[in-house]
Amino acid sequence: MRSNRRISVTTIGIATAILLVPAMITPRCVDAHAFPASEQPSAGATLKSSPTAVEIHFDNPVEAMFARLQVSDKNGGGVTASAPAVSEDGITVSVKLKPLPSGDYTVKWSVVAEDSHRSEGSYTFTVAGSAN
Numbered sequence: 001m002r003s004n005r006r007i008s009v010t011t012i013g014i015a016t017a018i019l020l021v022p023a024m025i026t027p028r029c030v031d032a033h034a035f036p037a038s039e040q041p042s043a044g045a046t047l048k049s050s051p052t053a054v055e056i057h058f059d060n061p062v063e064a065m066f067a068r069l070q071v072s073d074k075n076g077g078g079v080t081a082s083a084p085a086v087s088e089d090g091i092t093v094s095v096k097l098k099p100l101p102s103g104d105y106t107v108k109w110s111v112v113a114e115d116s117h118r119s120e121g122s123y124t125f126t127v128a129g130s131a132n
């Protein structure tokens, strides 16, 4: 019986797992977590004109359902013009932006990787154009 066999393998494996799991989980987890590989505009960038969107490219696919991406001005007001969109491969999360006056902007992101672990962070960019 297949299911019995599975159970016994699991039982036998417990002793080994107690020894090995702590050593195995950490590297595996770090691999599977999703963190930004690059951003547009890039973190800390000073732009001459308003960007039309913010895109974050992750190093591992993220779950579309749980992706959050907020952009706000220095008063905390939201400046996004769309809900976050996730590319089909799960690598890119983006939002469209309203036209941004000169100022500092904060991008806050939060994603869940395919291993179900959440990661989050934030960064800023500056619009320093004279167009406004």
Ligand SMILES: [Cu+2]
Binding pocket: 028, 029, 030, 032, 033, 113, 115, 117
């Ligand atoms: Cu993880």
